[in-house]
Amino acid sequence: xxxxxxxxxxxxxxxxxxxxxxxxxxxxxxxxxxxxxxxxxxxxxxxxxxxxxxxxxxxxxxxxxxxxxxxxxxxxxxxxxxxxxxxxxxxxxxxxxxxxxxxxxxxxxxxxx
Amino acid sequence: xxxxxxxxxxxxxxxxxxxxxxxxxxxxxxxxxxxxxxxxxxxxxxxxxxxxxxxxxxxxxxxxxxxxxxxxxxxxxxxxxxxxxxxxxxxxxxxxxxxxxxxxxxxxxxxx
Numbered sequence: 079x080x081x082x083x084x085x086x087x088x089x090x091x092x093x094x095x096x097x098x099x100x101x102x103x104x105x106x107x108x109x110x111x112x113x114x115x116x117x118x119x120x121x122x123x124x125x126x127x128x129x130x131x132x133x134x135x136x137x138x139x140x141x142x143x144x145x146x147x148x149x150x151x152x153x154x155x156x157x158x159x160x161x162x163x164x165x166x167x168x169x170x171x172x173x174x175x176x177x178x179x180x181x182x183x184x185x186x187x188x189x190x191x
Numbered sequence: 192x193x194x195x196x197x198x199x200x201x202x203x204x205x206x207x208x209x210x211x212x213x214x215x216x217x218x219x220x221x222x223x224x225x226x227x228x229x230x231x232x233x234x235x236x237x238x239x240x241x242x243x244x245x246x247x248x249x250x251x252x253x254x255x256x257x258x259x260x261x262x263x264x265x266x267x268x269x270x271x272x273x274x275x276x277x278x279x280x281x282x283x284x285x286x287x288x289x290x291x292x293x294x295x296x297x298x299x300x301x302x303x
Contacts, residue, residue: 177247
């Protein structure tokens with residue numbers, strides 16, 4: 079019940095495409111869902127986050143869609159660029175008594191020119 | 192504003208030794224968490240601290256321990272190192288509880 083399932087494991091798109099990464103969870107106590115971007119040799123960097131009372135959130139070219147009833151959320155990257163090539167992680171946490179993040183397994187995105 | 196600073200960046204240790212890793216959170220941040228990242232297990236939670244108190248601990252053996260100081264800086268210690276402890280150890284800081292987490296660049300530990 080503590081897991082966050084992420085798919086696909088890897089994704090290849092052309093520049094300008096819209097890669098979509100999906101995550102699913104079981105524990106309805108999760109109330110915070112961030113996405114992180116990680117480049118080789120670097121720590122994860124927070125991209126965008128959402129809470130269950132919102133169905134969609136946009137920040138620049140990144141959009142989170144959240145489906146509370148299906149217990150799923152996804153990241154869309156609009157007009158993807160080669161510089162977006164990185165590994166993306168979704169995560170979830172229950173904020174009421176812990177800030178522990180449960181991470182998905184990661185998606186390696188490659189954007190070709 | 193400086194980010195989360197982890198030292199050292201790289202470390203090579205021998206099996207059986209112990210190691211101490213350090214994390215300086217973003218100025219003003221009071222919450223610090225530690226994660227282990229490996230290719231096989233992904234990102235796994237180790238422990239979290241707020242105002243020098245451990246709030247939560249992950250499913251790791253007692254060889255893994257940590258602490259937080261009054262200035263919010265944190266250290267983690269791994270004793271009796273095993274080959275499987277080779278990983279990227281990441282520290283994250285938050286301004287307070289239930290807020291966004293910002294990660295450092297990590298300490299790459301290699302156990303030989």
